[in-house]
Amino acid sequence: MLMRYQRPKGTADILPGDSQTWQFVEATARQLFANYRFEEIRTPMFENFEVFSRTSGDTSDIVTKEMYDFKDKGDRHLSLRPEGTAGVVRAFVENKLYGPETQKPYKVYYMGPMFRYERPQSGRQRQFHQIGVEAFGSDAPELDVEVIALGMNLLSKLGLTHLRLALNTLGDKETRDNYRQALIDFLEPHFDELSDDSKVRLHKNPLRVLDSKDKHDQEIVVDAPSILDFLTPDATAHFDRVKASLDALGIAYDVDATMVRGLDYYNHTIFEIMADSPALGEGYTTVLAGGRYNGLVEELGGPDMPGVGFGLGVERLVLLMQAEKVAIPNDHPLDVYVVGIGDDTSLETLKLVQAIRQAGLTADRDYLSRKPKAQFKTANRLNAAYTLTIGDQELANQTANLKSMATGEEVSVPLADIYQDFQNVVATQFTAK
Ligand code: ATP
Numbered sequence: 001m002l003m004r005y006q007r008p009k010g011t012a013d014i015l016p017g018d019s020q021t022w023q024f025v026e027a028t029a030r031q032l033f034a035n036y037r038f039e040e041i042r043t044p045m046f047e048n049f050e051v052f053s054r055t056s057g058d059t060s061d062i063v064t065k066e067m068y069d070f071k072d073k074g075d076r077h078l079s080l081r082p083e084g085t086a087g088v089v090r091a092f093v094e095n096k097l098y099g100p101e102t103q104k105p106y107k108v109y110y111m112g113p114m115f116r117y118e119r120p121q122s123g124r125q126r127q128f129h130q131i132g133v134e135a136f137g138s139d140a141p142e143l144d145v146e147v148i149a150l151g152m153n154l155l156s157k158l159g160l161t162h163l164r165l166a167l168n169t170l171g172d173k174e175t176r177d178n179y180r181q182a183l184i185d186f187l188e189p190h191f192d193e194l195s196d197d198s199k200v201r202l203h204k205n206p207l208r209v210l211d212s213k214d215k216h217d218q219e220i221v222v223d224a225p226s227i228l229d230f231l232t233p234d235a236t237a238h239f240d241r242v243k244a245s246l247d248a249l250g251i252a253y254d255v256d257a258t259m260v261r262g263l264d265y266y267n268h269t270i271f272e273i274m275a276d277s278p279a280l281g282e283g284y285t286t287v288l289a290g291g292r293y294n295g296l297v298e299e300l301g302g303p304d305m306p307g308v309g310f311g312l313g314v315e316r317l318v319l320l321m322q323a324e325k326v327a328i329p330n331d332h333p334l335d336v337y338v339v340g341i342g343d344d345t346s347l348e349t350l351k352l353v354q355a356i357r358q359a360g361l362t363a364d365r366d367y368l369s370r371k372p373k374a375q376f377k378t379a380n381r382l383n384a385a386y387t388l389t390i391g392d393q394e395l396a397n398q399t400a401n402l403k404s405m406a407t408g409e410e411v412s413v414p415l416a417d418i419y420q421d422f423q424n425v426v427a428t429q430f431t432a433k
């Protein structure tokens with residue numbers, strides 16, 4: 001019986017054509033991160049389960065439902081990473097990057113696949129990709145704003161318009177303790193109406209209820225007290241400074257006091273950048289989200305050292321870019337298509353494409369013994385800048401015909417010149433360029 005193989009549910013093949021968009025996204029991000037002086041960090045795609053369970057929070061969707069965890073042959077409890085921050089913080093602590101030898105803030109970025117056991121749908125997969133940044137070792141609200149500005153800058157460089165920055169603060173520990181109690185007091189009378197998830201979370205982690213995806217829960221929490229009324233003077237000062245810095249940079253934002261984020265580790269500034277996207281359903285979709293996580297380094301065994309960062313979902317970003325018809329530059333246009341006429345030229349055309357590539361240009365030829373006419377058609381379809389044609393006659397003379405596809409101009413060039421310096425041939429042989 002013939003076996004039909006399919007990719008696992010919730011995964012995708014990124015094929016040539018689409019991979020160009022991905023490369024454009026990654027290259028643009030790398031360039032911009034360099035401008036902001038973030039350096040790349042690469043951590044494993046799986047970690048000890050506890051790295052995520054400790055940091056994401058016991059009541060988070062990620063830990064309760066979405067972990068791709070397993071026991072390996074040595075009975076170790078491992079998990080494919082559901083997000084990037086926990087692994088980076090683990091590496092930061094394990095490699096003692098908090099020490100005086102490293103410049104603070106310590107600024108890194110990552111990009112790569114993440115894994116969550118979710119119900120697949122448009123823009124939501126089981127293996128998906130994130131690009132993210134983290135900056136450790138400074139409490140400055142200006143650093144929060146630098147990270148936000150970097151996120152905004154990246155999305156607009158990638159061609160997204162109609163961006164909306166939603167901003168909130170979770171304050172400090174005292175803020176959250178006070179707010180937590182107020183929230184419990186507010187939610188308790190509604191206990192019977194809450195979804196099962198929210199019932200469990202009400203006492204364990206009431207802020208999580210604000211993040212519920214259940215419609216009825218969402219109706220209830222509309223009237224919940226606002227965390228902004230519970231900020232300590234320190235938390236207020238931090239938030240005011242963030243807002244003033246955003247104003248100074250001319251970055252518009254909406255304060256959304258009900259936004260809490262899906263992970264437990266945030267405090268002070270949290271933010272989401274959303275894009276308006278008819279293509280992805282109604283209204284705004286979050287593509288990039290992040291915030292400050294001042295307790296996280298300590299949580300994973302390091303010193304008390306603050307951090308701030310964001311994660312960006314690449315699948316959603318690419319969907320948005322496609323919806324907005326963002327033009328993707330073609331980084332590797334075809335310079336030369338070598339046309340061989342007759343079987344005897346095959347060895348020479350092989351040498352020619354190799355020589356042109358060695359000279360730093362892109363080159364291709366036919367490998368299917370096609371007739372010259374079909375080869376020229378291919379050259380046209382591939383948008384070659386030049387064709388280089390060689391038949392029996394040229395082979396005997398040790399020449400080839402170089403034709404500019406833009407102007408139609410054609411010249412006969414000694415093979416020796418081509419092998420010696422092809423770039424020079426192109427530069428000198430044509431009257432018009
Ligand atoms: P949501 O509320 O949509 O589930 P989240 O809070 O779980 O989002 P984060 O953990 O903050 O998302 O991840 C940051 C970004 O990663 C999201 O804004 C989204 O663009 C992307 N993302 C998250 N989960 C998935 C997934 N399963 N498939 C594709 N992209 C995802």
Ligand code: MG
Nearest residue numbers: 061062118262
């Ligand atoms: Mg989620």
